[in-house]
Amino acid sequence: MILPLPPLKPCRFCRRKNRFLVEADVGPLHLANTGRMAELLRPGVSCYYHPKPTPKTLGRMVLVAAEGVLVGVDASLAGRLLERLLRSGRLGACEDLRREVTVGGERLDFFSRLGGKETYLEAKNCNRVAEGLALFPDAPTARGARHLRLLAALAREGKGAYALWFVQHPLAEAFALDPADAPLYRAAQEALEAGVVLRAYRVRPTLAALVVEGELPWVWLAP
Numbered sequence: 001m002i003l004p005l006p007p008l009k010p011c012r013f014c015r016r017k018n019r020f021l022v023e024a025d026v027g028p029l030h031l032a033n034t035g036r037m038a039e040l041l042r043p044g045v046s047c048y049y050h051p052k053p054t055p056k057t058l059g060r061m062v063l064v065a066a067e068g069v070l071v072g073v074d075a076s077l078a079g080r081l082l083e084r085l086l087r088s089g090r091l092g093a094c095e096d097l098r099r100e101v102t103v104g105g106e107r108l109d110f111f112s113r114l115g116g117k118e119t120y121l122e123a124k125n126c127n128r129v130a131e132g133l134a135l136f137p138d139a140p141t142a143r144g145a146r147h148l149r150l151l152a153a154l155a156r157e158g159k160g161a162y163a164l165w166f167v168q169h170p171l172a173e174a175f176a177l178d179p180a181d182a183p184l185y186r187a188a189q190e191a192l193e194a195g196v197v198l199r200a201y202r203v204r205p206t207l208a209a210l211v212v213e214g215e216l217p218w219v220w221l222a223p
Contacts, residue, residue: 001212003084008048008062008207013041027058033075035128035138040064040071048207063205072168072205075125079109081166081203081212082123086112106150119160122147126165132173134216136165140181148187152194163191165200167216175200175216179223
C-alpha cells in the first residue's frame with residue numbers, strides 16, 4: 001500500500017524553536033510532530049520538506065535522514081495512511097467512512113462500518129526506533145491514554161474499536177509501548193482486554209511516497 005508524497009526539497013536541520021516549528025538552512029518550517037525526536041533532529045542533519053509558504057513558515061518538514069535511511073516525521077500522515085488502509089478493504093468491507101468523529105467529548109480519527117459493524121478507529125504515528133524496536137510514545141501522551149480508554153468503552157458496548165500505529169522507520173522490526181508512560185501502558189492493556197484491536201505497521205518512506213510494508217510483531221515490555 002502506497003501513499004504518494006507531495007514534491008519535496010532538501011534542506012538541513014538547524015534547531016527546534018518550539019513543538020511545531022523548526023529552523024532549517026532554508027528558513028522556518030512547520031513540524032507536525034510533538035515527539036522529542038532527539039535522536040533524529042540533530043544540527044546539520046539532512047531533511048526534506050514540502051514547500052508551501054505561509055505567513056510563518058516556508059513549508060512542512062516531512063522526512064529526516066538517519067542511519068542511512070529516510071524516516072518520516074510528519075505525524076499527520078498517520079491518519080492518511082489509515083484511510084488508505086480502510087479504503088483498500090484490508091480491515092474488512094468499508095462503508096460509511098467518516099473522519100474526525102466526536103465521541104464522549106473526544107475526537108477519534110475515523111468511524112466506519114466494517115463488515116456491517118459500527119467501528120471506531122484511531123491512528124497513531126511512531127518514528128522512534130532503537131536496535132530494531134519501535135517505541136511509542138516519544139513523549140508522554142495523556143491524549144493517547146484517553147483515546148485508548150474511550151476505545152475500550154466502545155468495545156465493551158459491542159462496537160468495533162481499533163488503535164493502529166504507523167511506524168515511519170524502515171529499520172523497525174517490532175513494536176512496543178514504552179512502559180515509562182504508565183497511564184498509556186495501562187490504558188492499552190485495558191483496551192486489549194476489552195477487545196480493542198491493537199496493531200502496528202512498518203512504513204518505508206521514500207522521496208516519492210510512504211510504503212506500508214506490513215504488520216510489525218507486538219512486544220509487551222515489562223513495566
